[in-house]
Amino acid sequence: MTTVLDILDKGTAYLEKRGIEEARRNMQMLVAHQLGCSRVELYVRFDHPIDDSDLEPLRIALKKRGEGIPIQHLLGTVYFRNHEFKTDARGLIPRPETEELAEWLAKHVTLSEGGRILDMGCGSGVLGLSLAADFPKAEVTLADVSPDALALARENAEFTELSVSFLQSDLFSEIPEDQSFDLIVANLPYVPDAEELAPEVRHDPALALFGGADGMDLIRRFIPEAAKRLAPGGWLALEIGHDQSVETEKLLHAASLTDVLTLKDLSGIPRFPIAKRGSV
Structure with a gap:
């Protein structure tokens, strides 16, 4: 027995x-x-x-x-910001660092009723869906270039019974130029192409991991476009690699954004660049 x-x-x-x-x-x-x-x-x-x-x-x-x-793939679900989400090989396994960003935004960002939130590169949708729960009166859009990731995000929206919109888009290619957002968040691929990954991380989709020779390719494209789509007073928040904060802050300043700072994660790594668009 x-x-x-x-x-x-x-x-x-x-x-x-x-x-x-x-x-x-x-x-x-x-x-x-x-x-x-x-x-x-x-x-x-x-x-x-x-x-x-x-x-x-x-x-x-x-x-x-x-x-x-990964244990998350075997269990099929993961907890993130007090919600249970489905997870599998179609999207990046949610990381504790991303949860730290979601918690900071929930505490420090104020949106008026009818505010708009965009989760760019949403993957499994955990960040955007968590923000939808934290800001129940906001209009939330989840966008990703991967149809597989979007399918998983849709399943998570149904699983959590949270109401959001979905859009397949290569960054802002499918988002109307006159559409603006009060909060744009992004956890884009930022791993350098030649970086050796831990065995478990290799089970994540490559499309969600690698960002060119230095990992910054998509971030360089994203920030100038995102700055143009922020409403006056709007917030921009990213998750980046451990050595990318200096260049990312330069990009944010070059895009005429204000209040630029990079928050450290619980390990003391500069992980989350935050910026705003001026109110005027």
């Missing part, structure tokens, strides 16, 4: 041998997901036997995790 504790111990040892970080936590998540309970509830089930019908799916998931398949 295989108990919950047996499978946790054996699975943890298997993942540790394959170099998976936080092996115990990963195994707890896989078992809890298969049994339909929380990780905390596992503690009171240690002596419970696991049915054969649950063992085989667990073995398959464990093997995939040992091969480097």
Whole structure:
């Protein structure tokens, strides 16, 4: 008879041998997901036997995790800003850093009723949909060049029951020139093409990761166009690579934006350039 504790111990040892970080936590998540309970509830089930019908799916998931398949893809969902979202290989796995940006915007940005928000390069939609929840009276548009990413974002909108609009667009190519926004956010591809990625990150779509020789290709295109689409007093917020803040701030100043600063993430890395368009 295989108990919950047996499978946790054996699975943890298997993942540790394959170099998976936080092996115990990963195994707890896989078992809890298969049994339909929380990780905390596992503690009171240690002596419970696991049915054969649950063992085989667990073995398959464990093997995939040992091969480097992200835990988020195996579980199929991820929590971001108190909401549960679907996640798979069609979009970038939501990062904790992006959640930090969403939290800052929710605390510091004020929008009038009927304000407009644009999430450019929305991927799975977690950032734009979180802002839709934080600003329920705003009109929110999620845009991406990838039809696969947009399909996932649409599923997440249905999953969370949040009302937003979608647009397939290469940056601003499909957005009318006279349309303006009070807040534009973007987590665009910023990884240099030659950078070596961690095995798990390689499961993210390349289209969502790589941004040219120095990672800045799309950011250079995006900022001048975004500045023209901001309403007076509007906000622009980005997520960038660890060494891109100096050039990004120069681009923001060159686009005649004001109040330029780059917020640091919890690791102390300058990660989130913020700027505004003047009120006049």
